[in-house]
Amino acid sequence: MSTLTITVVVPVYSGAAYLERLAETIDAERAAWEDGATPFRLEQAVFVADSPVDDSPEVLERLSRQYAWLDVVTLARNFGQHPATIAGILHSSGDWIVTLDEDLQHRPEDIPKLLRRAAETSLDVVYAQPDASVHRGYRDLASRVYKRLVMSATGIPQVGWFNSFRLMRGSVARAAAAVSGHETYFDVALTWFTDRYGTERLPLVDERYRSSGRSGYGFRSLVSHARRMIVSSQPKVLRLGALIGLLAMLIAFGLTVVAIFTRAVDAESVAVRGWLSLFVGIVFFGGVISLLLAVVLEYLTNVVQHTQGKPTFFAVDRSNDEMLREYFSKRDAAPIPDG
Amino acid sequence: MRLRFPTADVAATDEGRFVTVQFGLGTIGRCIDSSLASLMPSTMVDLDDEWGISAAARTNRVSEALAVAQRKAGPLSRVSVIWSAGVAGFDSDYAETAAELDAFRGVVEAVRQFADSGTGCAVAVHLLSSAGGLYEGQTRVEPGNAPDPQRPYGQLKLAQEAAVRELVGGVGIDVYRPSSVFGSVSTKSRQGLVPTLVRNGLLGRVTTLSGAIGTQRDYVSARMVGRHIARRVLSESGVDLTISHLVAARPHTVGEVLRIVERALRRRVLLAVAPAENAAPITFSESIRAADFAAEDLRVGIEQVASEYLGRSSLAA
Known part of the structure; x- marks a missing residue:
């Protein structure tokens, strides 16, 4: 043996x-x-x-x-x-x-x-x-x-x-x-x-x-x-960032619908004009930036891990x-x- | 066969009446020769040396060469015969290794005759053996480990060592057992893993490895081995037998070597692995390494091989 x-x-x-x-x-x-x-x-x-x-x-x-x-x-x-x-x-x-x-x-x-x-x-x-x-x-x-x-x-x-x-x-x-x-x-x-x-x-x-x-x-x-x-590692926080960005964009989209609807149905009820539009704009582009940043960082992480030597595969003998x-x-x- | 003499001003002294007779200018042989040239102001003469001749014919050749040396340098005070020749490798069969052993025995016989001729000249033989061939399949080889060759190549090296031991008593003998040696990228001589990876990496070719990615070997650069042997050749030697293990005492897996080559080349090197018998590790302990042998970091050695090849390639372009 x-x-x-x-x-x-x-x-x-x-x-x-x-x-x-x-x-x-x-x-x-x-x-x-x-x-x-x-x-x-x-x-x-x-x-x-x-x-x-x-x-x-x-x-x-x-x-x-x-x-x-x-x-x-x-x-x-x-x-x-x-x-x-x-x-x-x-x-x-x-x-x-x-x-x-x-x-x-x-x-x-x-x-x-x-x-x-x-x-x-x-x-x-x-x-x-x-x-x-x-x-x-x-x-x-x-x-x-x-x-x-x-x-x-x-x-x-x-x-x-x-x-x-x-x-x-x-x-x-x-x-x-x-x-x-x-x-x-x-x-x-x-x-x-x-x-x-x-x-x-x-x-x-x-x-x-x-x-x-x-x-x-x-x-x-x-x-x-x-x-x-x-x-x-490939931090999960990046994906969380992307999710938050996507969520912000969806919220902005929803608020846009609300703003258009309110304007069309009851324009007099809007006390301060332009405020919601500004808010929606900030949330939307903030979401876009977060999403894009997360995508870029995900790419960067892949490149870093590739450079660090993360293998495509590895064979092992356990006999x-x-x-x-x-x-x-x-x-x-x-x-x-x-x- | 290359004879190397000190230049006239050095040769005028007693110490200078010295000649080296070297067989084989392969990866390590070239490094020994260039180190000799840099350490000793010298001139050289290349003599014909066909590989396929009989042992007796080779004995005559060597005797003639020594006579040439004496004619050129006068009565010699010291002769060093360096055997760094060989066409056999790990995959060689018995027929190939037998021919090489026969050739070496011819040289040993010539040395014996010269030593017995009563010239009063000190004679030394420097034999390049192989730690990989002798200790194949052994890990963390220590001074107590006995050589146990697994294939004809290792048996050839053991037989060469036995042949040269017969000269003990009247001749100084140095046996060098280097581990896996890597040298410059070359298209002529047999290539090891490192130069093959460097060359194929730069050319974008796939290197097929016979073994496994986790196979461990101990790598030493031909430059350091050559420098060590040249220094030993030029130093005064007695009539003892000295066996030096020229090892780094630091194993590297093929995967690690690949990674270092990739870092040196700053590009991916493509590798295909073909399972083979010689995937067993061969590693050495620090205690067996020759005390006066300086093995440099593999990363430095690979960087040098890569930059030298890159330099040559750009010059050629």
Whole structure:
């Protein structure tokens, strides 16, 4: 039986305090897979140093000497989490790719759970979803509201699932990473290549936020994320604009009929002459402008997405999923050893 | 067969009594030659070298060539033989690869005779092998990975390496294993994916890819490989065997290469995919890359190939 390979990608910005433990955990998990004769093995872990602000480069240098499976990619400047993730994915060669945060919020022990979920129904992308609150109170509520707003604006139903702990089929992830420009939101690019998405509920805890009160997602970064998601997608708001324009034109047309009728039947009842005509004119041409603007922007969006690399089609090979399904079903059927 | 001598003023010194004998001026061979020319003030002599001759005849040819070198440069202090020749490729059959192996054995025999002739001249052989041929089907190749050729071409490269190893002891041996090499657009030599995409992209032709859009390869530019080999040729070498993996240690899918070419050309490149056996990925880890080999970013390499071809095309027009 051939073995499927898994690559772990970790963008690193300020994780010096966590990297050693993360590498140890990955190594332990790697050994456990080998001992358990799983049909998958951890081939490499790519740590992408995104111009870290702490001692991460030195720690990574030491870890890369310690673990043969650990590769370090050093970016020339700070590009941000998504570009760093993309760089890691483009350096990978695994059949499956898992992206993890640097701060132990995402546990390598949960990777088989994601893989199992993907294999069950041949999914291409599986996002981890927290089975309980990740942050405290209002932040989780704000996160849900934010995701709902962005989902409405972009028209992408998976937006609510987007998470940096994800398992992706290697070919799909590399294709999406290859077409991603500096303003492309990577998870949106993934939706260009597949619609086979799923989620897996896992215990996710933002250790850094809980211990220090600091989170990687401040207000500015959330706005930036939303902006890039909207720029990368074909925003529903454009169609809403077109609809409003069309509606305004219809209202103007209706008011014109009313104005003509009133003038013909009861001209004396018009207290201020010319007011309705002016109003109708403004509403009508406002509607025309809105409609035309929406059409132009729709064209522009198509051009931008074409330029960004949205594919006409993409072929994928899911034939190895059967091997994983067999393994997981046999493992589940095996009796649990005593003790 | 190209002999390259230092110019008279350099040759006057002991260090200058040095000659390179190069076989093959294909994609990489040309780059080695041009790097040698730029790194060493030199003159060159091209000698006839038919491909189909027997190993014994080739041995004689090479011996004659070395005699020519000695007549021109005087008693030689150092000879470097560079094998960058070959007509076989990934799709070659055993008949084709056998002929090439025979030709190479002729050169090895000539080197052995020259080294044993007691001239006191240091001799080095530089063999261009192939990481792709040797490690086909392996991913993230590390120093511990053993070559496991899957087809005649890879077996040829392994056999060439075995043949040259027989010289260990009296001759310095450098074996270079580059990954997928791309060079300038050419109509003469065998073309790789990158120049084919650049050429067809500019001409608006469809490129038919044998493989898959997600096939991963490790690409290095012929210019960088040539420069590295030329530097090694010109540096003093001992009598050891050195194997250098000239890899970027950064895999690229065909889709990614296509995207980079499109960005370089600023136009869509038409691609048709024909399923083929050689769609398996071949990738390398950083730990196996030769420490002194500088692999440039693929985007830079492709931009250079594209701009060079655009420049040549506009000159031709």
